[in-house]
Amino acid sequence: MSSPLISARGLTKKFDEFVAVDAIDFDVAKGESFGLLGPNGAGKSTTMRIIGATSQRTSGDLTILGMDPEKFGPQIRAHLGVVPQQDNLDMQLSVSENLYIYGRYFGLSRKFLKAKIEELLEFAQLEEKRDAKVESLSGGMKRRLTIARGLVSEPEILMLDEPTTGLDPQARHILWDRLFRLKEQGVTLIITTHFMDEAEQLCDRLVVMDKGKIMAEGSPAQLIKDYSTKEVLEIRFGSERNSEMANQLRDMCERIEELPDRILLYHEDGEVLLEQIYSAGLHPKTSLVRRSSLEDVFLRLTGRTLVD
Amino acid sequence: MIISAAVAIADARRGKLGERVYSGRSRAIFERGYIAFKSSTWMVIVSGFVEPVLYLFAFGYGLGKLIGNIESGGLSIPYAAYIAPALLATSAMNGAIYDSTMNIFFKLNHDRIYHGMLATSLGPLDVALGEIGLALMRGFLYGVGFMAVVAPLGLIPSLWGILAIPAAVLIAFGFASVGMALTTYMKSFQQLEIINIFLLPMFLFSGSFYPLSVFPEWLQFIIKALPLSQAIHLVRGLTLGQINTALLGHAFYFVVMIAIGLFFTTKRLNALFMK
Numbered sequence: 001m002s003s004p005l006i007s008a009r010g011l012t013k014k015f016d017e018f019v020a021v022d023a024i025d026f027d028v029a030k031g032e033s034f035g036l037l038g039p040n041g042a043g044k045s046t047t048m049r050i051i052g053a054t055s056q057r058t059s060g061d062l063t064i065l066g067m068d069p070e071k072f073g074p075q076i077r078a079h080l081g082v083v084p085q086q087d088n089l090d091m092q093l094s095v096s097e098n099l100y101i102y103g104r105y106f107g108l109s110r111k112f113l114k115a116k117i118e119e120l121l122e123f124a125q126l127e128e129k130r131d132a133k134v135e136s137l138s139g140g141m142k143r144r145l146t147i148a149r150g151l152v153s154e155p156e157i158l159m160l161d162e163p164t165t166g167l168d169p170q171a172r173h174i175l176w177d178r179l180f181r182l183k184e185q186g187v188t189l190i191i192t193t194h195f196m197d198e199a200e201q202l203c204d205r206l207v208v209m210d211k212g213k214i215m216a217e218g219s220p221a222q223l224i225k226d227y228s229t230k231e232v233l234e235i236r237f238g239s240e241r242n243s244e245m246a247n248q249l250r251d252m253c254e255r256i257e258e259l260p261d262r263i264l265l266y267h268e269d270g271e272v273l274l275e276q277i278y279s280a281g282l283h284p285k286t287s288l289v290r291r292s293s294l295e296d297v298f299l300r301l302t303g304r305t306l307v308d
Numbered sequence: 309m310i311i312s313a314a315v316a317i318a319d320a321r322r323g324k325l326g327e328r329v330y331s332g333r334s335r336a337i338f339e340r341g342y343i344a345f346k347s348s349t350w351m352v353i354v355s356g357f358v359e360p361v362l363y364l365f366a367f368g369y370g371l372g373k374l375i376g377n378i379e380s381g382g383l384s385i386p387y388a389a390y391i392a393p394a395l396l397a398t399s400a401m402n403g404a405i406y407d408s409t410m411n412i413f414f415k416l417n418h419d420r421i422y423h424g425m426l427a428t429s430l431g432p433l434d435v436a437l438g439e440i441g442l443a444l445m446r447g448f449l450y451g452v453g454f455m456a457v458v459a460p461l462g463l464i465p466s467l468w469g470i471l472a473i474p475a476a477v478l479i480a481f482g483f484a485s486v487g488m489a490l491t492t493y494m495k496s497f498q499q500l501e502i503i504n505i506f507l508l509p510m511f512l513f514s515g516s517f518y519p520l521s522v523f524p525e526w527l528q529f530i531i532k533a534l535p536l537s538q539a540i541h542l543v544r545g546l547t548l549g550q551i552n553t554a555l556l557g558h559a560f561y562f563v564v565m566i567a568i569g570l571f572f573t574t575k576r577l578n579a580l581f582m583k
Contacts, residue, residue: 052427054423054426054427054581071328072322073328073431074318074321074327074328074331074429074430074431075315075318075319075321075322075429077318077427077428077429078312078314078315078317078318078319078428078429079312079314079315080427082427084423084424084427086420088419088420088421088423088424089424090340090344090419090421090424091419092344092347092419093340093343093344093347094347097343100343101336101339101340101343102424102428104333104336104339104340105333105336105425105428105429105430106313106314106317106318106428106429107313107314107317107318107331107333107336107429108313108314108317109313112313149424153312153313153314153428153429154312154313154314155312155314156312
């Protein structure tokens with residue numbers, strides 16, 4: 001691997017006494033799609049803002065394209081496209097004016113922007129909305145516009161903080177498709193999310209964060225392999241009986257997780273396990289066999305679910 | 309490393325003075341203001357222009373009929389000519405304060421527009437200067453508009469009066485930079501009202517409608533230290549052609565206001581966005 005685009009060592013951020021990011025190490029390689037997965041409050045957004053050179057670290061080392069963001073904030077930000085968690089589009093301006101003025105903030109010429117805006121409107125599927133005020137757009141459109149806006153400076157790194165939170169499934173898939181295209185063009189993506197399916201879809205490699213710390217790192221498949229079994233059997237006996245039954249089932253599988261409404265049994269083959277449970281004379285009210293996901297990895301690492 | 313146009317532009321500023329807070333592109337903020345103005349905010353400007361004109365007719369001509377001529381600095385002038393410069397100074401102040409408090413508070417806390425701006429290669433000083441530049445533009449427009457109404461009415465007896473326009477810009481600059489600095493400390497719209505509570509009495513008692521000599525000396529002393537009183541004396545001195553070194557003192561007062569305001573605005577924007 002050539003020298004990483006972004007490299008953090010012992011990166012720490014404190015707000016007074018509260019430690020938001022706790023001595024984390026990570027590297028991001030060129031062209032990679034790198035994810036930060038974790039629940040709300042895990043320190044993902046703070047990490048993003050430090051990388052985006054809009055927040056100063058408390059301690060540790062950080063280089064972005066070989067530069068220290070504390071010294072070269074504007075130079076680093078010129079390489080970045082930022083899609084914040086909360087849309088901050090310019091409500092007084094139209095769709096195309098938003099793209100135009102954002103390019104002007106980077107100092108880009110009117111001539112360059114004229115062509116660029118056409119390209120970005122097409123990319124964001126907003127050609128028909130070019131003169132519409134931002135307020136009239138749907139949530140998915142606003143999100144696509146924010147992404148298009150982040151691309152106006154042709155950034156090497158696109159940073160997306162919770163890109164699909166609050167969107168309906170169809171809008172999410174459109175957005176994912178757009179992000180795939182960028183990845184194919186060689187843009188390095190840094191994505192935070194608390195959706196495991198999004199992390200699995202979009203990220204080549206990710207770190208699982210909780211309470212400011214990195215709990216694990218790897219590709220989605222590798223993490224699942226390392227921290228979970230191939231399959232999971234979810235069964236329900238009814239909330240009052242779940243915990244009693246869990247004790248009986250403990251020896252039948254590799255690992256067991258008891259959630260308030262159901263029991264998760266980790267096993268290489270869920271169907272086989274279910275047979276064994278029936279053979280033992282136990283009859284769960286419902287049962288579901290599925291493949292392990294990053295949700296299971298997170299549960300294993302922290303004892304908590306991602307979305308609570 | 310990919311060298312896009314944006315990167316080349318940012319790299320060109322390496323090693324320049326204040327490169328961490330300033331990228332030399334406050335004109336982009338100015339341009340944004342112009343685009344937004346075209347589509348929505350022009351009504352506010354028109355109302356800001358009409359207000360002093362209404363005061364002028366209501367008091368200058370209404371009340372002026374009863375009062376007749378008044379003495380100012382050894383000159384006998386119509387009452388309307390006495391209050392016209394005060395109204396110009398006040399409208400420069402009001403426009404600058406409206407821009408730098410309400411408008412900026414909204415962009416800081418609701419639209420989050422500055423968050424977007426500062427995620428680019430702009431710095432906080434670009435944003436501060438650009439926003440204040442807009443307030444200046446407004447001060448300039450008010451100045452020109454008001455002069456266009458009052459000069460033909462013969463209310464600007466001296467040719468020096470033409471300098472009242474740049475004076476209005478200077479006044480707007482002072483109020484805008486201090487107003488923006490104060491706004492960055494405000495937590496709610498209610499707190500912004502504190503500024504307005506201060507402005508109206510300042511307008512009424514700063515020698516707009518009658519000379520300060522009606523007040524006891526200790527009160528005159530306090531009022532003279534207030535920015536609007538400084539502004540009114542500066543503009544009135546110019547429109548009546550009473551040129552003396554005191555005018556330089558008034559102008560310097562605003563230069564100091566500008567410096568203090570810009571210093572705290574940049575510092576606060578850095579603290580708010582780079583934390």
